[in-house]
Amino acid sequence: MRPGRPGHGTAPDLTTTVGGVTLAAPVMTASGTAGHGDELAAYVDLSRLGAVVVKSLSAEPWAGNPAPRVHPTPAGMINSVGLQGPGVAAWRERELPAVLATGATVVASIWGRHVDDYARAAEALRGCDPRVVAVEVNLSCPNLDGGSHLFAHDPVATAEAVEASAASGLPRWAKLSANTDRVVEVAVAAAAAGAQAVTLINTLLGMVIDVGARRPVLGGGGGGVSGPAIHPVAVRTVYDVHAAVPDLPIVGAGGVATGEDAAEMMLAGASAVQVGTATFADPRSVVNVLEGLEAWCRRQGVRQVRELIGGAHG
Secondary structure, eight states: OOTTOTTTTSOOBOOEEETTEEESSSEEEOTTSSOSSSGGGGTSOGGGSSBEEOOOBOSSOBOOOOSOOEEEETTEEEEOOOOOBOOHHHHHHHTHHHHHHTTOOEEEEEOOSSHHHHHHHHHHHTTOOTTEEEEEEEOOSBOTTSOSSBGGGOHHHHHHHHHHGGGGOSOEEEEOOSSSTTHHHHHHHHHHTTOSEEEEOOOEEEOOEETTTTEESBTTBSEEEESGGGHHHHHHHHHHHHHHOTTSOEEEESSOOSHHHHHHHHHHTOSEEEEOTHHHHOTTHHHHHHHHHHHHHHHHTOSBGGGGTTTTOO
16 A cells, blocks of 8 residues: 555445446356355355346256366366256246345346347346346357357347347346457447446357367367456456446456455456356355455555546556
């Protein structure tokens, strides 16, 4: 800490906003890493978090990909779970009540392979408990209406899926991919289609081959790489999108494992962050990041965490 900074040692205000959604803290779980309900409640007071972002849901139950689904990589992991889930209706009936009972704020997440899939999943969310404050539209899925490329690789396809997701009646956050050099263009298209924010980034495409068996180690072949190894990519993506579209709120995700990682994401331009892969090694990681960020703010004399947003930009 530099001498003379005001507020040293005082508790910072951790409140932040993502579009029209006010969060009590800027740290959330990342979709796909904390289950569909209260799985982390045995380790973490979920009410302390900005939100619990649940695993992505489709309109109907989905079995996911064949095993093996997860494999360690240097500084992270690769997965091909395949978005297994019970479907929105079953989630609302069986799993949402448990996570709400913890006092958590919830962000739903939906996915699809066709634009109509997003519309049906969104419609199934309509009328949710008001403690479900937003829907994250997972666009890192193959677009079977327009070929096998991911929705998030194409501004037009992204806009169509985001528009279709308006059926939920909830604020929409578009979860985008850094597997394209068009990410700024895609973010602009998502915002124009009604997204109040973008989540950056999802996993990066990768593959691990078992050299003994001479075949991919994951049952689905390739998968998504996550964890500390992709953190610099995520920071750069957040930075670039914030520089191009400074009024578009960003949720930063990708290798966040410490309070300083969270601060770095916010300085790059994120209004909040998500913690994902770190929870596989330590299920308390998400609250550790929150406490680490608060401690960092105390040391730095930061009175309001919102002061950090975009602070690395000249």
